[in-house]
Amino acid sequence: MDTHDSTFPLIISVDDHTVEPASVWQDRLPGKYRGVGPRIVRAPVKEMTFLGGRFKPVMGQPGDDGPVGDWWVYEDLRRPLTRLDTAVGYDRDEIRLEVITYEQMRPGSYDVTERLADMDVNHVQSALCFPTFPRFCGQTFTEAKDHELGLLCVRAYNDWMVEEWCGPDARGRLIPLPLIPLWDADLAAAEVRRNAARGVRAVAFSEIPPFLGLPSIHTDDWDPFLAACDETGTVVAMHIGSSSRMPSTSADAPPAVGSTITYANCCFSMVDWLMSGKFEQFPNLKVMYAEGQIGWIPYILERADVVWEENRGWGGVADKVHRPPSELFAEHVYGCFFDDAFGLRNLDSIGVGNVLYETDYPHSDSTWPKSREVGEAQMGHLEPDVVERIVRGNAIELLGLTAEGLWPGGGGAR
Template identity: 30%
Template sequence: MDRYPVISADCHAGADLLDYRDYLDPRYREEFDGWAETYVNPFADLTDPDAERNWNSDRRNGELDREGIAGEVIYPNTVPPFFPHGSLAAPPPQTPRELELRWAGLRAHNRWLADFCSLSPDRRAGVGQILLGDLDEAVAEVAHIAKLGLRGGMLLPGVVPGTGIPPLYAEHWEPLWAACEEAGVVVNHHGGSAGPSPTDGWDSSFAVWVYETHWWAHRALWHLILSGALDRHPDLTVVFTEQGAGWIPATLTSLDVATVRYGRPNSAIARFAGPTAGSLTLKPSEYWNRQCYVGASFLRPVECAERHDIGVDRIMWGSDYPHLEGTAPYTREALRHTFSDVPTDEVAAMVGGTAAAVYGFDLEALAPLVDRIGPTVAEVAETLPAVPADASSTAFEADPIRAW
């Protein structure tokens, strides 16, 4: 192998707001016109000229070519119809009508995304969206996501406490897990969507939110394990994206210890924990190794050093294009920064091979593109002498413990 087939397991895209109109069910279009006329987008990066990177297919491919990225898993980014802001962290709808309209908006996004992926079918795997306010609708949309050919799978929203939606460990969600397993739809859980919004007005609100946001997303791992969902559905694949990677080894060790205690006969803790966790057929770390992956944006060197404890075959590197904290325009430098001293076979797995297997990328079909744009093995193996002075990506952050 001369060049690495690089597949970013974490990119973002979406339509320009008014372009969603034709993808809406016709009965919602007139209401959309009125809503869109007064809507003010709160995100500066979605109102400047570079926002077109979300929907301009040719520009997007050109920029990814320069970065050496042959394939991408596409999460949402722009604002869908009838949402107050981006769907990942939007507050829950307050009325049945609001829920209905948001469903219409997400379905429009999923249809748009299928068309967008069809423009470059070999290099794009779109992640469809659902809502959790109506289980039957969610199950139906999983089938629709599969029918649309969105091989990136389904984006599982987080459940914010106090919203009245059952937590992810509730038996309520059993039909959803079964539907995803049966359809072969990957379940993706992205950081930033599971915790309370920083809207209480205190000066420290956003700092606390930034610190806690990954932890809220991590909870889905132990919810799905301790509820027995992964035990009952061994063919269900779950990916935890853009929420770090260094947390995984300690969390798996903690879960392994906990479930041993829960299964010990006659122990007091087992009586408190209840029967489900104590009856698991595998250790939590074994469920991880069988069914779970991390979409590791951006896998800093300090996290890469833990790759064997995480599982080299569980890690999928991500660039987070087109976000400010993403690796562009220094993706090639970011790859050198993290992987220069890592064996070639391990690099190949983490930067593309595993993502190709999880999301169904055809590496043979991508080979001509990789031959043209892919980073060479020699290039990635060359130590980066210095971080680019204007690099804004957290991929280049130093080991925070040593810095402290």
């Protein structure tokens, strides 16, 4: 464990990422599915664009000209590993949208022992990791044609996440984040309970389900899933982009536009939840927004309260939202940030208990290996007990970690 001479608390990052090893599904799917289940193929790229918030790669054939990378192949899907999946260790100006192989990425992206070593370098004790190939809430399996296979893939990923990625070698320092079969709320509820029974206290979900062709949270379609989360104390974790539609302004807007406004889906989603009545229907429900930053939250809470106070009659929420949205936020919602000096200067308008820290390893936005230095610079005006809560205390309470900041189900948290 890192022993830097610093009073800054050891970080619990609530938003890092794993790049799944090539064997995850091949090792766990029934034999008849291995030929069609997710598998890695090395091939050149024919074309690849990322405009207007849409990522469009086209795989070439063996022998074609073009850079060669490792591609996930699953049904009709061809999805390459890219430098944006694992950019840490590279100079910012050298990071491009390009295909890569496993050998060309930092081993901590997919190897537990190497990940812990990179966490040590970055003053990080524990980390919750979102997926890569399944996408941030399992959209890959939701969009697949064969949902019987999709369900097996979801369960296989969750077993790998709990038993291997967060298994004994992780010593309690990696915190599991399973997926659900988004196409069936009853199956989703069963998967929440299956994982809760082995100590898991978080699950990935979409920030805006209708963008995936799924029901909104204003319906009762999700109630079985939400009831399972409410009963088991499972946090609903929503990452930017978990609606498969990153914010943008036009089909030809460069990625820099979307990257600047990535918080927008979190903003829209939070208003959805605050005006849905679900927090009153499920009083133990908690939601968190990974990589959404926090500086935008005070105004939205102010505006939501005004709308609720003045317009709830014709606004369609008077019969289900009986308290000011800001009160519901304080009890149910957590904002996550890795670099937000403005939000930290306005912490009183957000709530010390509603903010979590993250490092976003190994993505291009990551503050690795200087997450401690970034935190020290941006939190220098705060009292030590406030810094402690933001950097680790709130995460320990929310995710049911031990007092030492470890996942109780991990090999080193006994």
